Amino acid sequence: MADILSQDEIDALLSTVSDDPAGSGSDGDSDDDFDEYAPDFVPKKISVYDFRRPDRVSKEQLRSIRNLHDKFARNFSSNLSSFLRTITDISLVGVDQMTYGEFLMSLPDPTSFNIISMIPLQGNAVLEINPSLIFPIVDKLLGGQGLPLFHVRELTPLEMTIIDSIITLILKDLEDVWKQIIPNVRLKKELSENSPHVIQIVAQNEVVVLVVFEVKFGEATGMMNICLPALILEPILNKISSQDWLIGAKKGRSGEYESRILELLENINVPLIVELGRTKLKIGEILNLRENDTVILSKKAKRPLNIYISNKHKFFGALGILGIKKAIKITRATTEQDDDRNS
Numbered sequence: 001m002a003d004i005l006s007q008d009e010i011d012a013l014l015s016t017v018s019d020d021p022a023g024s025g026s027d028g029d030s031d032d033d034f035d036e037y038a039p040d041f042v043p044k045k046i047s048v049y050d051f052r053r054p055d056r057v058s059k060e061q062l063r064s065i066r067n068l069h070d071k072f073a074r075n076f077s078s079n080l081s082s083f084l085r086t087i088t089d090i091s092l093v094g095v096d097q098m099t100y101g102e103f104l105m106s107l108p109d110p111t112s113f114n115i116i117s118m119i120p121l122q123g124n125a126v127l128e129i130n131p132s133l134i135f136p137i138v139d140k141l142l143g144g145q146g147l148p149l150f151h152v153r154e155l156t157p158l159e160m161t162i163i164d165s166i167i168t169l170i171l172k173d174l175e176d177v178w179k180q181i182i183p184n185v186r187l188k189k190e191l192s193e194n195s196p197h198v199i200q201i202v203a204q205n206e207v208v209v210l211v212v213f214e215v216k217f218g219e220a221t222g223m224m225n226i227c228l229p230a231l232i233l234e235p236i237l238n239k240i241s242s243q244d245w246l247i248g249a250k251k252g253r254s255g256e257y258e259s260r261i262l263e264l265l266e267n268i269n270v271p272l273i274v275e276l277g278r279t280k281l282k283i284g285e286i287l288n289l290r291e292n293d294t295v296i297l298s299k300k301a302k303r304p305l306n307i308y309i310s311n312k313h314k315f316f317g318a319l320g321i322l323g324i325k326k327a328i329k330i331t332r333a334t335t336e337q338d339d340d341r342n343s
Contacts, residue, residue, distance in 0.1 A: 056207040056230035057097050061240045066095040068177050068240075069211050069226070076173045078261055080217075083169060084140050085268055088217040095211050101204035103227050110154045110194040112163055115201060116171065118178070118232060119186040124201045126227035127170065127189075129163070133215050133222020138162050146218045154194040164189075174226075181239050202229045209233065273308040274317065274328045304331055313338070 005013075057065075070092045077090040103126075107113070112129040131152045138159050140146035155163065171187040178185045193199055202208070211226040233240065277297025289295075299305070304316035307328065317328040 057209055057233065057237065061237055062095050062097065062209070064240045065209060065211065065228075066092065068180070069095065069213075072173055072177045073213060075176065076170060079169055079173060080166075080215075082267055083166075084137070084146070084217060086140065086146065086217050088215065090213055090215050093212040093214050093223075095209065097207055097209050097230070099204065100200075100202050100206045100208050100227070100229065103208055103210055103225075104196050104204075107196045107225070108152065109196060110152065111196060112155065112160075113193045113196045113199070114167060114189055115191040115193075115199060117188045117190050118182075119188065120184065121182070121232050121235065123229055123232040124190065125229065125232060126201060126225070127167065128196065128225040128227070129166075130222045130224065133220065133224060134159075134163060136218070136220030136222070137166060140218075141165075146220050148220050160192060164192075167192075170224075181236060202231060206231065270310050273311075274319070275306040275308065276319075277305075 073090045073092045077088055080090065081088040107128060108131060111131055112134050114127040114129075116125045116127050118125055132148055134155065135149035136146040139149075141162055167189055171189065175185060175187050178187070191199065207230040209228040209230065211228070213224040213226075215222050215224055277299035279295060279297050281295070305319055305328065306313055307315040307317050307330065309315075313334055315330045315334065316332050317330045320327050320329055
């Protein structure tokens with residue numbers, strides 16, 4: 001009777017079997033049996049989430065903000081060209097979200113740092129214009145060629161006043177595009193500083209949307225940034241993500257931009273040159289030229305004069321007098337045959 005198990009021993013054995021139903025110590029088929037009944041395993045896609053920089057604005061909303069400011073870049077490029085009387089190219093470099101502290105760290109110091117209110121939204125935005133762009137604009141508006149300044153310094157009160165006219169132009173064009181989202185929006189400059197670290201519109205760890213532009217004219221190239229805190233945008237994020245405003249914007253006339261550009265080009269000055277004639281002289285003859293000397297030109301007296309627009313031969317004309325000034329009367333436009341004879 002010593003081989004008969006007690007009830008306690010039987011219970012212990014049964015509990016051991018229930019803990020390992022597949023029989024791990026049997027013939028090794030337990031894994032196959034499990035695979036036969038187990039559902040197909042599909043690995044889940046894991047997205048990295050940074051709790052220090054939570055995404056407050058969706059990709060769709062960022063795309064809408066990009067479309068909005070891409071239109072601003074085109075409009076402002078035309079208006080700035082007219083204002084500076086030179087061809088200006090403005091391109092949207094990118095739209096991204098980051099912390100306000102990271103935005104400040106990316107800026108030069110000094111710079112043109114402007115606090116902008118977006119009424120009726122609560123809070124402020126930032127319009128920053130790099131010195132590499134500021135000083136060529138000031139130089140151009142003061143009659144220079146728009147050359148960059150190699151030694152960056154703070155803006156003088158006079159220069160800040162001049163730049164205010166550019167800021168007014170920027171805010172007007174920004175208002176025009178943002179009215180598609182907020183019909184009664186009004187942008188206003190509240191304050192300007194030379195240093196980005198003097199004023200803090202939100203906490204350093206607050207998320208902001210940064211819109212970056214590159215501006216080129218002449219030999220000058222510079223960056224312009226618009227910083228929009230997510231706190232300001234939160235009440236209108238649903239409107240930003242809606243495509244209704246984008247559809248409405250596309251219903252305008254197909255030639256809207258072309259006619260606007262032509263309108264602005266009409267106010268740009270171009271040189272007009274009237275050529276009396278040409279000749280060739282030896283160096284000795286040029287050195288001996290004196291007052292009252294007569295130089296004979298190749299063009300005959302009764303032949304029409306050549307009129308050039310931006311160094312291109314466009315018209316023929318006759319010389320005359322209007323009042324107390326010399327004048328030129330356009331007789332006809334040039335033709336392909338004229339170009340062949342001149343070539």
